[in-house]
Amino acid sequence: MDDLDITIKITDREGVKHEIQAPTDMAMNVMEVIRSYELAPEGTIGICGGMAMCASCQCYVLSDHELPEMGIDEDMMLAEAFYVEDNSRLGCQIPIIKDLDGLEIQLAPESESE
Numbered sequence: 778m779d780d781l782d783i784t785i786k787i788t789d790r791e792g793v794k795h796e797i798q799a800p801t802d803m804a805m806n807v808m809e810v811i812r813s814y815e816l817a818p819e820g821t822i823g824i825c826g827g828m829a830m831c832a833s834c835q836c837y838v839l840s841d842h843e844l845p846e847m848g849i850d851e852d853m854m855l856a857e858a859f860y861v862e863d864n865s866r867l868g869c870q871i872p873i874i875k876d877l878d879g880l881e882i883q884l885a886p887e888s889e890s891e
Contacts, residue, residue, distance in 0.1 A: 781801050781802040782799060782801065783798070783799055783801055783873065783874075783877055783880070784796060784797070784798060784799075784879060785797055785799050785807070785873075785877070785879075785882070786840075786879075786880070786881040787814075787816055787836075787881075787882055787883070788839075788881075788882070788883040788884065789816045789817065789884055790817065790884050790886060790887060795816055797816075799873045800873065801874055801875050803873075804872070805873045806827060806868060806871055806872050807834070807836065807868035807869070807871040807880075807882065808823045808827055808834035808867070809823070809827065809869075810873060811823075811834070811884070822868070823868075827869035828850075828869070829850040829851045829854050829867055829869060829870055830850070830854065831854070832854050832855065832857070832858030832859070832867065833887075834869050835855070835858055835860070835861070835865055835867055835868070835884075836865070836866060836867075836882040836884050836885055837862055837865055837883045837885060838864045838865075838866055838880070838882055839864070839881040839882060839883055840879060840880055840881040840882075842876070842877055842879070842880050844871060844877075845871070845872065847866065847870070851866070851867050851870045854867060855867065859885075860885045860886050861885075868882070
């Protein structure tokens with residue numbers, strides 16, 4: 778493990794837990810890491826490309842990490858999303874930074890398709 782990597786624990790939609798290494802030096806976000814590790818089927822996550830315009834990367838934050846404040850776009854998107862909980866966030870809005878080492882999240886169920 779490199780000094781620039783952090784460990785993130787992700788529970789996928791089938792309930793399988795994955796402990797992965799995520800680089801902090803590539804300006805990635807949680808959604809992109811999930812895609813690069815293929816923890817969700819292609820076309821079911823990050824549909825809008827990380828613009829907070831869909832809720833396909835919604836996840837539940839299980840650990841007690843201090844996350845960046847939720848922006849208005851994310852807040853509005855979650856207001857319309859399915860399966861929203863108090864700990865829901867959009868993965869595309871959570872940057873991979875050193876402070877999030879040990880972050881634990883669970884992917885929300887896939888939203889009903891249109």
